[in-house]
Amino acid sequence: MKYWIFKSEPGVFSWNDLLVSENQTTYWDGVRNYQARNFLRDEVNIGDLVFFYHSNSEPLAIIGFCKVVKAGYPDFTALDPKSEHFDPASSTENPRWYMVDIKAEHEFKSPVTLEILKQSPGLEELRLLQKGNRLSIIPVTKQEAGIIQKLGR
DNA sequence: GCCAACGTTGGC
């Protein structure tokens, strides 16, 4: 089992949006970055734990965590000309972008804010905290995941 | 709203 942070702007898709989704499950569409795509396609698996991070918002924080319930499959929004995420270079035969499905598992008692994360020993290497980081699908080590879990209790 | 950092594009 692996551990991840998925970033989302709550104005686009928030933790609460996830909670009111059918089965508290959503497909994670719209990733249009190759490194993040590779993670979704090749590495994110059923049962993996996903921390749900709100970016560009108040508070900047991990709100809770999810479980991956469906591993990588083609992002169909890339094939839909009406979608904001349409990519004419992607096709059914040769999909360029991938998505996974995640299901809400637990909301933290209080959000684990960016500030808290920065102050927590053991998270110095966390990609989320590196300057200029823009990756939206971030791998997290088991040790880091344990620390984040503790912070959320 | 600003702007630094980053990824992508496209002309050469």
Add this chain to the structure above:
DNA sequence: GCCAACGTTGGC
């Protein structure tokens, strides 16, 4: 294959 220009991200 280089790199300038551009668009986007995301913390502040």
